[in-house]
Amino acid sequence: MSGYSAAAVKFPFWFYEFKQTMEWQRDSEQWAQVKRHIIDENWFKLSSISRRQSLYSEVAGRVQSLTPAISNVFFKTDLDNQRLINLIGMMNTNRLFKAFILRTYRDELMLGDLKLEDYEIQAFFRQIQTEDDAAAKWQDETVQRLGSSFRNYLTQAGLAKLDGTTLLVTRPLLDPPLEDALVADNHQDYVAALTGR
Known part of the structure; x- marks a missing residue:
């Protein structure tokens, strides 16, 4: 995968939509049926066809990026870990967010420190811009919007709480079966990142 993308500015956390798509897959619905639910039937009540197509593409990508072991854990774990599995799908499909x-x-x-200040988030993007030619061309507005998207992802995943403009970082409690599934999939890096080890 070459280059970093700023596409995250277009995609919310979409947990409810992710969870519903996981349920459709568990019930053996084919992707053509899932696509019909989201785009033709407008299951999630989006205002435009392009937004429905965008949601389908993004959420389908997240779900398809998960291994069977992680997908199986999804239906046996609590809501907090289900949100983490959505986040894992986002990391699998978005190189910038993973970084x-x-x-x-x-x-x-x-x-x-457990305090993620705005300047630290901006420093991450500035560092990426020094490493990647495509990212170097991002406008300041794009960087600001990416920062806002990532802050929202962290709060909605339960990895941080907002205190004014500061994010108070929280350490998630990884369900042992989810941790085992990540290790089995050679994602010790994800375990290390989410646990701070």
């Missing part, structure tokens, strides 16, 4: 979790979020846990 943010593996670098910036993990550092906050490891260093024990």
